[in-house]
Amino acid sequence: MGNIFVVMNPILNGVMKAAGMSSQLVEIEPGTTMHFWVPTKSIHPNNKLPNKSSKPAVVFVHGFVANGIINWLFQVLSLRASRLDFDVYVPDLLFFGDSITTRPERSTSFQAECLAKGMMKLGVEKFSLVGLSYGGMVGFKLAQLYPHMVESMVMSSTVIEMTESISNASLKNIGFTNWPDFLLPKTISGVKVLLSIGSHKLPWLPEFFYKNFHEVMFSNRKEKVELLEALVVSDKDATITPSNYSQRIYLLCGDDDKIFNMAVSDNMKEKLGENATIQYIKDAGHLVQLERPCTYNHYLKEFLSNL
Numbered sequence: 001m002g003n004i005f006v007v008m009n010p011i012l013n014g015v016m017k018a019a020g021m022s023s024q025l026v027e028i029e030p031g032t033t034m035h036f037w038v039p040t041k042s043i044h045p046n047n048k049l050p051n052k053s054s055k056p057a058v059v060f061v062h063g064f065v066a067n068g069i070i071n072w073l074f075q076v077l078s079l080r081a082s083r084l085d086f087d088v089y090v091p092d093l094l095f096f097g098d099s100i101t102t103r104p105e106r107s108t109s110f111q112a113e114c115l116a117k118g119m120m121k122l123g124v125e126k127f128s129l130v131g132l133s134y135g136g137m138v139g140f141k142l143a144q145l146y147p148h149m150v151e152s153m154v155m156s157s158t159v160i161e162m163t164e165s166i167s168n169a170s171l172k173n174i175g176f177t178n179w180p181d182f183l184l185p186k187t188i189s190g191v192k193v194l195l196s197i198g199s200h201k202l203p204w205l206p207e208f209f210y211k212n213f214h215e216v217m218f219s220n221r222k223e224k225v226e227l228l229e230a231l232v233v234s235d236k237d238a239t240i241t242p243s244n245y246s247q248r249i250y251l252l253c254g255d256d257d258k259i260f261n262m263a264v265s266d267n268m269k270e271k272l273g274e275n276a277t278i279q280y281i282k283d284a285g286h287l288v289q290l291e292r293p294c295t296y297n298h299y300l301k302e303f304l305s306n307l
């Protein structure tokens with residue numbers, strides 16, 4: 001049998017197609033291409049220019065492991081199947097999935113700029129952003145750089161900015177001394193540690209799952225190490241003033257996030273001020289949207305439908 005994540009690809013494509021979603025490569029600039037799942041209806045049959053849509057758009061931004069659709073499949077299918085009428089977009093950030101750049105920048109600002117440009121090229125100038133972990137940090141940056149593009153934010157298992165003190169404390173919580181050792185495991189047992197720290201309680205998974213996951217999910221290793229180096233900023237260089245956000249922000253977190261614990265999330269809510277609300281999901285870890293998809297989707301849809 002081949003790698004399950006490769007074998008599953010055509011099936012995944014079929015499921016997405018049935019859900020009204022298509023795969024699109026968007027050239028941000030020469031040398032920089034971002035992959036998106038977009039609503040099939042938004043694609044013009046002849047010239048591939050986007051059709052303007054009047055529906056509100058939701059963009060799902062993934063965390064540091066795997067790609068957009070593996071992070072958000074349950075949410076995308078649930079939103080598409082519900083009565084809520086949203087245009088759903090799922091990007092792969094640069095160096096994840098099929099997104100790539102020849103440019104040297106590795107900061108969250110660069111990721112945010114490319115994502116914003118990609119959305120503009122897709123004809124979407126305003127959206128709600130749902131971000132997990134690294135994707136949340138890119139999202140907070142995007143909302144800082146392009147405040148008018150972001151209507152509201154749902155942020156999970158993340159922080160506004162990865163300052164050195166947050167980074168040090170989080171690494172200490174999980175018993176690592178640097179992020180690449182944890183997030184870019186070199187062995188199959190390293191993958192088990194990663195997914196087990198990421199969950200409240202990791203279900204039993206067959207050995208080949210970890211082996212196959214290890215084979216395909218950690219490509220562009222060198223560039224990803226550079227992304228992690230660029231992610232951590234010294235406390236005094238932190239540029240985001242949390243109280244600047246005028247959007248409604250919904251923090252949707254697991255109550256057993258071992259990387260960013262409840263104290264970190266409560267502190268973030270405090271800093272974000274009156275427009276932020278927080279909801280904890282019971283018995284869920286960092287990968288809350290995968291571990292408790294039904295509860296997560298319930299709260300997500302409730303928030304989005306009240307906008």
Ligand SMILES: *[C@@H]1O[C@H](CO)[C@@H](O)[C@H](O)[C@H]1NC(C)=O
Nearest residue numbers: 040041042043044045050051
């Ligand atoms: C997009 O718009 C064009 C021109 O208005 C229309 O002919 C086409 O059917 C639309 N595509 C979809 C998939 O709705």
Ligand SMILES: *[C@@H]1O[C@H](CO)[C@@H](O)[C@H](O)[C@H]1NC(C)=O
Nearest residue numbers: 163164165166167168169235
């Ligand atoms: C974080 O940890 C590094 C390495 O141990 C140390 O050099 C640095 O001073 C720490 N920074 C903060 C803000 O605690």
Ligand SMILES: *[C@@H]1O[C@H](CO)[C@@H](O)[C@H](O)[C@H]1NC(C)=O
Nearest residue numbers: 144145147239240241243244
């Ligand atoms: C945030 O607010 C401060 C103080 O009001 C202001 O100086 C700064 O330019 C704002 N930053 C952004 C990114 O809007």
Ligand SMILES: *[C@@H]1O[C@H](CO)[C@@H](O)[C@H](O)[C@H]1NC(C)=O
Nearest residue numbers: 243244245246247273274275
């Ligand atoms: C909260 O949101 C409202 C409406 O968007 C905005 O006018 C206000 O400045 C925001 N409050 C804060 C503290 O950001």
